[in-house]
Amino acid sequence: MAAASLLCHVIARSAPAGRSRRCLLHSNPHTAHPLLVAFSRLCAHGPLRDALALLPDLAEAGLTADPVAVSRLIKLCVRHGTPSDGRLIHRHVFGGGDVAAPSCSSLFVSNSLVSLYAKFGLLDDALRLFDGMPHKNVVSWTTVVAALANARGRKEDALRLFVAMLRDGVAPNMYTFSSILGACSTPRVLAAMHGSIVKVGLDSDVFVRSSLIDAYMKFGDLDGGRRVFDEMVTRDLIVWNSIIAGFAQSGDGVGAIELFMRMKEARFLSNQGTLTSVLRACTGLVTLEVGRQVHAHVLKYDKDLILHNALLDMYCKCGSLQDADALFGRMPQRDVISWSTMISGLAQNGRSIEALKVFDMMKSEGPRPNHITMVGVLFACSHAGLVEDGWYYFSSMEKLFGIQPEREHCNCMVDLLGRAGKLDDAVKFIHEMNFQPDSVIWRTLLGACRMHKNADLAAYAAKEILRLEPDDQGARILLSNTYADLRQWADAEKSWKMMRDRGVKKDPGRSWIELGKQVHVFIAGDLSHPCSESIIQELSRLFSRVTNLGYTPQTEFVLQDLATEQKEDLLKYHSEKLAIAFGTMNAMEGKPIRIMKNLRICGDCHAFAKLVSKSEGKVIIIRDPVRFHHFQDGVCSCNDYW
DNA sequence: TTAGGGTTAG
Numbered sequence: 001m002a003a004a005s006l007l008c009h010v011i012a013r014s015a016p017a018g019r020s021r022r023c024l025l026h027s028n029p030h031t032a033h034p035l036l037v038a039f040s041r042l043c044a045h046g047p048l049r050d051a052l053a054l055l056p057d058l059a060e061a062g063l064t065a066d067p068v069a070v071s072r073l074i075k076l077c078v079r080h081g082t083p084s085d086g087r088l089i090h091r092h093v094f095g096g097g098d099v100a101a102p103s104c105s106s107l108f109v110s111n112s113l114v115s116l117y118a119k120f121g122l123l124d125d126a127l128r129l130f131d132g133m134p135h136k137n138v139v140s141w142t143t144v145v146a147a148l149a150n151a152r153g154r155k156e157d158a159l160r161l162f163v164a165m166l167r168d169g170v171a172p173n174m175y176t177f178s179s180i181l182g183a184c185s186t187p188r189v190l191a192a193m194h195g196s197i198v199k200v201g202l203d204s205d206v207f208v209r210s211s212l213i214d215a216y217m218k219f220g221d222l223d224g225g226r227r228v229f230d231e232m233v234t235r236d237l238i239v240w241n242s243i244i245a246g247f248a249q250s251g252d253g254v255g256a257i258e259l260f261m262r263m264k265e266a267r268f269l270s271n272q273g274t275l276t277s278v279l280r281a282c283t284g285l286v287t288l289e290v291g292r293q294v295h296a297h298v299l300k301y302d303k304d305l306i307l308h309n310a311l312l313d314m315y316c317k318c319g320s321l322q323d324a325d326a327l328f329g330r331m332p333q334r335d336v337i338s339w340s341t342m343i344s345g346l347a348q349n350g351r352s353i354e355a356l357k358v359f360d361m362m363k364s365e366g367p368r369p370n371h372i373t374m375v376g377v378l379f380a381c382s383h384a385g386l387v388e389d390g391w392y393y394f395s396s397m398e399k400l401f402g403i404q405p406e407r408e409h410c411n412c413m414v415d416l417l418g419r420a421g422k423l424d425d426a427v428k429f430i431h432e433m434n435f436q437p438d439s440v441i442w443r444t445l446l447g448a449c450r451m452h453k454n455a456d457l458a459a460y461a462a463k464e465i466l467r468l469e470p471d472d473q474g475a476r477i478l479l480s481n482t483y484a485d486l487r488q489w490a491d492a493e494k495s496w497k498m499m500r501d502r503g504v505k506k507d508p509g510r511s512w513i514e515l516g517k518q519v520h521v522f523i524a525g526d527l528s529h530p531c532s533e534s535i536i537q538e539l540s541r542l543f544s545r546v547t548n549l550g551y552t553p554q555t556e557f558v559l560q561d562l563a564t565e566q567k568e569d570l571l572k573y574h575s576e577k578l579a580i581a582f583g584t585m586n587a588m589e590g591k592p593i594r595i596m597k598n599l600r601i602c603g604d605c606h607a608f609a610k611l612v613s614k615s616e617g618k619v620i621i622i623r624d625p626v627r628f629h630h631f632q633d634g635v636c637s638c639n640d641y642w
Numbered sequence: 643t644t645a646g647g648g649t650t651a652g
Contacts, residue, residue, distance in 0.1 A: 071643060111643045118644095142644040149645095178645040210646040241647040248648090276648040309649045337650045344651060375651045408652060440652075626652090 033063055040066055043073040048080050055092040065093070067106035074112040083120040089113070090129070111139045118147035123154070138173055141165040146179035158183040174205040181211035187219050206234065210242045217246025222255070240268055245277040253284035254519070270297065272307050279310040283317035286514040286594045291318055302332070309337045316345025319594065319621045319628045336367045344376035349628045350637030352384030371403050378412035382419055383627065385641055390416040407435050411444055418448025419641070423457055439468045439475075446475065450482045455491075458482040473499070489561040510598045511579035511622075515586050522578035525570065531582065538581040539572065546611035549634070554604040576605045576622060584616050592619035600624050600642070610634050 032040075035057055042051035051073050058065055070093055077085050090113055110133050117126035130136070130144045145165065148158035162180050165172065172180070177197050184190040194212060197203050203212075209232055216224035229235075229243045240263045247256035260278050263270065270278075275297055282291035291314045301307050308331050315324035328334070328342050339362045346355035359377050362369060369377075374397050381390030394413055397403045410433045417426035426445055430437050442464040449458035458479055465475035480495035509524035522529065529535060543551070558567040571577075576597055583593035601609075601624050613620050614634035622629045630637035 074643085106643095108643055113643095115643065137643095139644045144644095146645065173644085175645040180645095182646085205645090207646050212646095214646070236646095238647050243647090245647055271648090273648040280649080306649050311649095313650065335650095340650050348651095370650090372651055379651075411652070444652095 033061070035061055036063055036065065036069075040069040043069040043076065046076055046080075048073075048076045048085070051076065052085060052088060055088065059092055067109045070106075070109045071112045074109070074116050078116050078119050083122055086113075086116045086120055086122070087125075089116075090125075107133075107135055107137060107140070111137075111143060114140060114147075115143045118143060121151075123147055123151055136168070136170070138170050138176065141168075141170055142173070142176040142179060145176060145183075149179050149183035155183040155185055159185065159189070171200070174202050174208050177202055178205070178207040178211040181208070181215045184215055187221065190215050190219065204233075206232075206236055206239060210239045213239065213242045213246060217242070217250060220250055222247060222250055222252060235266075235268075237268060237271060237274070241271075241273045241277060244274060244281070248277045248281035251284055253281035256281035257285075257290055272301055272304050275301070276307055276310045279307075279314045282314050285318070286512060286519065286596050288315075288318050288320055288323075288594075291315070305333050305335060305338070309335075309341055312338060313341045313345070316341060316348070319349060319623060319630065321346065321349050321351065334366065336370050336373060339366050340370070340373040340376055343373060344379060347376055347380035347383060348626075350383070350630060350639070352380040352386065355380035356386075356389065369401050369403070371406055371409070374401075374403055375408050375412060378409060378416065382412055382416035383638070383641065385420050387416060387420045387422065405434075407438070407440070410435060411441055414441055414444045415448070418445055419451065421452050423448060423452060423454055427457070437464070439465045439472065442468070443474065443478075446478050446482075450478055450485065453482070453485050455482050455486050455488065484560070485556070487561075492561075507598060509575040511575040511595050513579045513583055513593070513595050515582075520579075520582060522575045522582070524575045525573045526575075527573070529578070529582075531585075534585065535578055535581045538585045539577060542581060542584065542608075542612055542615070543572075545615040546608060549611045549615055551608060551611050554607060557602040557604045571602075571604050574602060574605050576601060577608060580609060580612055580620060583620070584612065584618065587616075587618055592621050595620070595622045597622060597624045600626065601629060606636065606640070606642075610636055 035054065039051065039054045039058060042054065070089070074086075074089060077089060093109060093113070110129065114126045114130050117123070117129065126144060126147055130140060133140060141161070145158050145161050148154040148161060158180060162172070162176070162183075165176075177193070181190070181193060184193050194203075197208060197212070202208055209228055212228045213225045216222075216228065225243060225246050229239065232239065240259070244256050244259050244263070247253075247259060256277065260270070260274065260281075263274070275294055278294050279291065282288075282294065285291070291311075294314075295311060298304075298307055298311055308327070312324055312327055312331075315321070315327060324342065324345055328338065331338060339358065343355045343358050343362070346352070346358060355376065359369070359373070359380075362373070374393065377393050378390055381387070381393065390413065394405060394409060397405065397409070410429070413429055414426050417423070417429060423445075426448060430441055430445065442461045446458055446461040446465065449455070449461060459482075462475045462479035465472050469475075476495060476499050480492045480499070483489075483492035483495060508526075510521060512519050512521045514520070520529065527536070553568045553571050555564055555567040555571065558570050560567075560570070562570070576595060579595045580593065583595065587593055601622055606629065609620050609622060609629070609631045611634060612618070613631035617633075620631040622631070627638065627642060629642070
């Protein structure tokens with residue numbers, strides 16, 4: 001008998017040989033059955049396979065296993081097993097899957113099994129078992145609430161179950177609250193939940209606090225998160241990581257880095273999670289200084305792929321392709337994210353041809369591309385005007401890589417066709433695609449209409465956006481700018497008036513530049529900077545230098561009905577020109593001037609930056625919300641196509 | 643027996 005020999009083997013291994021033999025041969029009703037003894041030992045110490053192999057023998061002998069042993073087995077299974085092992089345990093424990101008549105009726109075991117299913121992602125099995133349980137305690141409820149809260153698209157179900165739990169008279173504990181907080185769907189629900197937590201006195205629990213911080217941050221409520229954080233007496237690494245991640249994800253890079261510094265002052269050692277968030281925070285900064293410092297910390301985690309991907313992205317987003325290239329070249333491992341990051345990074349920095357070369361390399365030696373890789377590839381095509389390549393990749397991605405085109409890919413195609421001036425093709429594409437066009441698609445078309453000065457189509461696209469999103473300010477601004485481009489001042493004024501009536505304000509152009517540890521912000525037309533006088537002098541100097549190289553003000557970029565002279569004045573003080581002048585005044589030898597912008601760069605500033613890079617022999621890098629412009633020796637990396 | 647944080651695009 002295979003089972004008997006296995007049993008001898010197990011007992012021989014886990015107990016003195018003489019005793020194990022005696023156990024097997026002389027089992028009596030006053031001592032535990034040897035099968036049960038062996039089973040318990042295997043459940044406690046493994047191996048899992050041997051413990052599982054004993055389950056049929058237990059059933060055959062009509063024995064009921066010790067709930068503690070079964071619970072341990074389930075834990076072992078979660079660690080080393082597969083979902084099918086979980087189902088096997090379930091069958092044996094509950095006699096053929098009949099939940100109503102379990103052979104091992106412990107609540108303890110049922111809870112463990114529900115948890116096992118949840119951990120293996122078998123939500124339906126977990127819920128079925130939970131529903132059939134005659135008795136449920138706070139652990140049973142918490143396990144399913146947590147499982148639903150963590151599952152995609154099941155947050156509402158988690159909340160419903162939480163309410164059912166309260167109705168059932170079961171009081172939630174800190175485990176329950178730390179799970180359900182992630183499922184709060186609106187700030188109001190979150191506030192109510194926070195209130196309940198305080199009321200039952202569970203707000204001092206560090207797990208509950210970190211979930212609270214995370215929940216506030218997910219709604220973009222940095223102050224709310226910060227308050228919860230500041231009130232804490234004892235903090236652990238995860239709490240620090242939560243708050244830093246929250247700030248980084250909300251786009252407050254400076255805030256995230258300040259917190260990181262405070263964490264170091266509090267003598268907490270960072271881990272990979274901290275550094276990943278800090279790197280993300282650095283992607284929103286102008287300079288590379290902090291990013292490089294973090295790079296030094298990353299060196300000790302040389303096998304951490306996630307961290308290296310974050311580092312790669314940081315270099316791309318800070319416009320330092322040299323560092324990104326070098327890092328990508330020496331990364332010991334590269335996954336689909338590394339490749340996608342590199343492709344998108346190159347594309348955003350105006351190096352589309354190289355991006356497509358990296359994609360070719362990926363096809364031959366890298367992992368299989370995913371839908372995000374393809375977004376990067378199509379972005380590369382659209383920003384370089386490679387219409388044919390874009391069409392090829394779009395139409396063959398399903399056949400070549402099994403990736404069905406999604407909304408994002410369609411949007412890239414509208415961008416590709418629109419930018420290239422093929423507006424009719426773009427409209428045809430929108431009407432023929434497999435999705436109902438959304439406001440994103442129409443906005444892309446509207447941007448292209450403005451670029452190619454097609455007011456009729458712009459009005460059509462803007463109307464579609466406003467039909468879908470009546471409060472969209474961007475659509476009204478773009479529409480009025482299009483009228484202004486066409487010198488249709490009456491229409492532009494009508495559109496502006498509508499915005500004024502609705503209280504919509506145009507976001508002024510802002511550029512910022514970092515000097516030392518200070519960030520200097522320049523707003524279009526605003527000369528309140530303490531160095532304004534010298535900035536104006538420097539601008540005059542630059543204007544005379546670039547005029548010698550052929551610069552003339554391109555007044556068509558002024559979107560107001562003014563005299564030429566006034567238009568030139570407005571152009572002169574665009575925020576990026578102020579920042580460029582400030583940059584050349586304070587430039588360091590051999591270092592590029594890095595500027596960030598809140599709006600897309602205008603054509604006149606673009607021409608100005610190109611010529612300044614030539615006349616001053618400086619590299620100027622301007623990052624706008626969509627892409628980078630690297631100006632060097634009179635040329636821009638975007639090849640004047642943006 | 644139940645709980646909290648980190649990467650890629652737009």
